[in-house]
Amino acid sequence: MEISLQDGDHVDDQDQDNDEEPMVLTSAEVLLRLEHGWMNEKMSPDVLPPLEQEKDAMLGQIKVMERNVITLDKKDVRTDIHKLELERIKYIVVSYMRTRFFKVQRMSFALYEAEMKRPRGEESVLFKEEFTFLKNLATRTADYLKETLISKMPPILQKFEIKKFRVLPQMDAFVFFRVVENQTVEVGISIDEFVTIDLEEGDLHFMRYEAVSHLVAGGAVQLI
Amino acid sequence: MxxxxxxxxxxxxxxxxxxxxxxxxxxxxxxxxxxxxxxxxxxxxxxxxxxxxxxxxxxxxxxxxxxxxxxxxxxxxxxxxxxxxxxxxxxxxxxxxxxxxxxxxxxxxxxxxxxxxxSVLPEADQNNMTEQELQYFTDYNKILANYMRDIGVDGDFDGLDLTEHMEPPKSHMVYFKVLKEYGEFEPEDGKIIVLRKNCVHHLPKYQCETLIRQGVIEILTE
Structure with missing residues (x-):
């Protein structure tokens, strides 16, 4: 990673967990956080809180690097390595956004409903542009169904019921994860039976997503 | 029943x-x-x-x-x-x-x-769709394009094409063979190349992805 980030640019990045003072991270650290976020996003059935700062910082970095790479000597073998590294970083950002995009598209009506009900002050799980997309898509799809189908039905059935399109994340899907910070979780094994499991740093586990979903966003566990 | x-x-x-x-x-x-x-x-x-x-x-x-x-x-x-x-x-x-x-x-x-x-569907698919569905496809296209243009717009970054970079890159440049007559193609560096059947060209991988999807070219080496 150091190659493309050799300038050691410092990117201001506000740490989400620490409201008191902004944390200063190097580009390499930001990239690492984005990489972890990307892996979590890929493996989790639900949409995770957006890495707004990391994404914007990395997009800015890509722009700088793209400018730099043009000025390099084309015959130098390092230029190609630079370019490949740049491609890799771009791939991670694009793949991160794309993974989220497909989840948002699939669960569009459910997410739209949740966004509408979200109390003021609570953080959204979507990027701003994702919400705009979601709104447009849900509206267009609903319009299409109303126009082609619902309007042709008998009058009492001419209602668009959003609850019929509610695709929810599969929270009981199993996930692999590595423990980053010591934790204990309660896992339901039947309707009224729970077992407490100690998660020790460095351990690998395989369990239902719902048991650890609250730990993923905080970074206490890393999905793999 | x-x-x-x-x-x-x-x-x-x-x-x-x-x-x-x-x-x-x-x-x-x-x-x-x-x-x-x-x-x-x-x-x-x-x-x-x-x-x-x-x-x-x-x-x-x-x-x-x-x-x-x-x-x-x-x-x-x-x-x-x-x-x-x-x-x-x-x-x-x-x-x-x-x-x-x-x-x-x-x-x-x-x-x-x-x-x-x-963004352009083959005729075979178009024939299987109704007029409203074709309209829906066009609108979806627009909504998607708007979304991709909006990504990172606050951070002074002009959009991100999510249809590129579908596979993790293994090498920066690739050789590819042209499978059918296509005509002029303009890569990012602005030097127009003409894609003729059976010709072999050398370009950055991510720029080829649309052409691969359209079935115009085939990657020879990674």
């Missing part, structure tokens, strides 16, 4: 979708119309019965509410009819669900096609 035709429609679309993962099946106009006709029929019958219950109930001085009729043991005739109304109403709801499932599954596939085949 009520709802049989609509269930058939759902089963059909499921079969077609698993049978062909990269295209959209023909729109079953007949099937959809038959289900809508059945719904109209059920609805008319219900209206008639409902009015009749209303008359009977009025005679017995009970409110016109259907639930009350169901629970009142005073008018057995009305009770029988009310049961019929409920049954038909359930069938109506089911038909509606099946039709919505049919349409939404098609829409889902139509959205996927944007990712598989790009």
């Amino acid at each position: 009520f709802g049989e035709r609509s269930f058939e429609l759902v089963k059909d679309v499921e079969r077609q979708m698993t049978g062909c993962v990269t295209g959209v099946p023909t729109y079953d106009e007949n099937g959809v119309r038959q289900v809508l006709d059945e719904m109209q029929l059920l609805f008319d019958q219900n209206q008639k019965d409902y009015n009749r219950i209303g008359q009977k109930v009025n005679q017995n001085d009970v409110t016109e509410n259907l639930d009350v009729t169901m629970n009142s043991s005073t008018s057995t005739g009305a009770q029988g009819e009310a049961a019929g109304v409920y049954l038909r109403h359930t069938a109506l709801e089911r038909n509606k669900d099946c039709l919505l499932a049919y349409m939404s599954t098609r829409l889902e596939r139509i959205r996927d096609l944007r990712w598989i085949k790009g």
Whole structure:
């Protein structure tokens, strides 16, 4: 990673967990956080809180690097390595956004409903542009169904019921994860039976997503 | 049996979708119309019965509410009819669900096609779609393009094309062979190249992805 980030640019990045003072991270650290976020996003059935700062910082970095790479000597073998590294970083950002995009598209009506009900002050799980997309898509799809189908039905059935399109994340899907910070979780094994499991740093586990979903966003566990 | 035709429609679309993962099946106009006709029929019958219950109930001085009729043991005739109304109403709801499932599954596939085949659909797929579906595809295209343009716009970054970089890069440049006559192609550096059949070119991988999806070129080496 150091190659493309050799300038050691410092990117201001506000740490989400620490409201008191902004944390200063190097580009390499930001990239690492984005990489972890990307892996979590890929493996989790639900949409995770957006890495707004990391994404914007990395997009800015890509722009700088793209400018730099043009000025390099084309015959130098390092230029190609630079370019490949740049491609890799771009791939991670694009793949991160794309993974989220497909989840948002699939669960569009459910997410739209949740966004509408979200109390003021609570953080959204979507990027701003994702919400705009979601709104447009849900509206267009609903319009299409109303126009082609619902309007042709008998009058009492001419209602668009959003609850019929509610695709929810599969929270009981199993996930692999590595423990980053010591934790204990309660896992339901039947309707009224729970077992407490100690998660020790460095351990690998395989369990239902719902048991650890609250730990993923905080970074206490890393999905793999 | 009520709802049989609509269930058939759902089963059909499921079969077609698993049978062909990269295209959209023909729109079953007949099937959809038959289900809508059945719904109209059920609805008319219900209206008639409902009015009749209303008359009977009025005679017995009970409110016109259907639930009350169901629970009142005073008018057995009305009770029988009310049961019929409920049954038909359930069938109506089911038909509606099946039709919505049919349409939404098609829409889902139509959205996927944007990712598989790009913004211009081959004629074969277009022929299988209705006019409204084609319109939906065009609009989806616009919504998607707007979204991709908006990414990172606050951070002074002009959009991100999510249809590029589909595979993790193994090497920066690739050799590829042209499979059919395409004409001029403009890579990012602005030097136009002409893609002729069987020619071999050398370009950055991510710039080739659209051409690969369109089946114009084939990668030779990684």
